[in-house]
Amino acid sequence: MTQITDYELFEVPPRWLFLRVETSDGTVGWGEPVVEGRAKTVRTAVEELFETYLLGEDPGRIEDHWQRMYRGGFYRGGPVLMSAIAGVDQALWDIRGKQLGVPVYDLLGGPVRDRVRVYQWVGGDRPADVAEQAAEKVDAGFTALKMNATSELRRVDTPAAVDAAADRLGAVREAVGDEVDVGVDFHGRVAKSMAKRLAAALEPHDPFFVEEPVLPEHNDALPRIAEHTTTPIATGERMYSRWDFKEVFEQGTVDVVQPDLSHAGGITECKKIADMAEAYDVALAPHCPLGPIALASCIQVDASAPNALIQEQSLDIHYNETSDVLEYLADPSVFEYDDGYVPLPDGPGLGVEIDEAYVREQAGGDVDWHSPVWRHDDGGVAEW
Structure with missing residues (x-):
């Protein structure tokens, strides 16, 4: 059985977080788990998902992994958890498509x-x-x-x-x-x-x-x-x-x-x-x-x-x-x-080839994008 063996996360400009997942047969899948302005928070959530549910597992059981990640923590929903799950899910579909030699669609x-x-x-x-x-x-x-x-x-x-x-x-x-x-x-x-x-x-x-x-x-x-x-x-x-x-x-x-x-x-x-x-x-x-x-x-x-x-x-x-x-x-x-x-x-898979060397180079810099805080003319916080 092919297993999920490793993962890496890369925070890159302008405001993105990339996920690289590798399996025991050498297949690499990519995902993009991020909440704009909350990349570090989502990064921690992704790490928790891998350490709790995914390392050592069969990457092909995509629906089962989704259900475990979503339901397994008891508290569910919201932008952070669902974005973490989203990036993992993208990577698993990318792996499955590459293993079978077909686009995800x-x-x-x-x-x-x-x-x-x-x-x-x-x-x-x-x-x-x-x-x-x-x-x-x-x-x-x-x-x-x-x-x-x-x-x-x-x-x-x-x-x-x-x-x-x-x-x-x-x-x-x-x-x-x-x-x-x-x-x-x-x-x-x-x-x-x-x-x-x-x-x-x-x-x-x-x-x-x-x-x-x-x-x-x-x-x-x-x-x-x-x-x-x-x-x-x-x-x-x-x-x-x-x-x-x-x-x-x-x-x-x-x-x-x-x-x-x-x-x-x-x-x-x-x-x-x-x-x-x-x-x-x-x-x-x-x-x-x-x-x-x-x-x-x-x-x-x-x-x-x-x-x-x-x-x-x-x-x-x-x-x-x-x-x-x-x-x-x-x-x-x-x-x-x-x-x-x-x-x-x-x-x-997803049909794109990520330039991994460029990702690693860009991830070495300081990326710290956050949503702007706007204010009305009376000083109160406005919706951005």
Whole structure:
């Protein structure tokens, strides 16, 4: 029996944590277990999972390992545990695919498409120069974009704040025309009182979707927000299991779910979330402002999910100031975008080859990224 014999963790810029898992037959699998800004916390959780459950075990029992890691600790769920499980799960699927010589999507039922549509970020954290950036990305071949709706927003803000958000989207729409999709991310910065007004104000400019119009702890407000717009509603990046998503499926309000393959239990759990979404006529658009292993994992699920709509990816995103996605790959052409799509990788496992020497070199530096703390003009803490 092949056994899990070793693991290593690498914290690398700009804000990622990579996991390398090795088996007794020499197979190496990679995962990306991280909570942005909490890499050291998740690192400890991954170490505990290996030392408690995984070393010496058969790597092929992926579902059984998932259940043991999730249920075995009694206390379950949340971003830290589920992100730790996610990265381990990605690595185990990578190993299994490599051992069998097939892409992971072949083990999930085979591909239902030949390529996956992706979108490109514009505008930064505090959105600015969005029209110019949007035009540049469309000229580069992207057919879908995403931008933040606002910077800080008070619980009840001024008409000028709403108008500014609408004007920004209007400028993008004018710059790119009506054949380009433009998603708008509220980023949980918007209280439900303003979400209704903002969603209605943006609608004349036909956003692709409005994302996370309220924080997930206020998902009960989504039906009332939906009454103020016909724009599709998307959410899910801060929801960590199929049980978290169950409520929004049963509401019937959300049109697009966005589980994160590095936060919501990995490939095993997100494929189940995708299948649940299909039963409720809800599209899948995995969240992924992360690194190449997370993106490769997303593509494997997208390839096999009939309801996959589009894929987020972090090339040139405003967080990637020191390193970018392709730099960690031995062959960056695996993510070569063509007309706004990425082809399905045909390599075994996750379909990417990590440049291990480069990872080790980058892990030698000081990586200490944390989410910014924003404040309102009265000094109170604002949602980032």
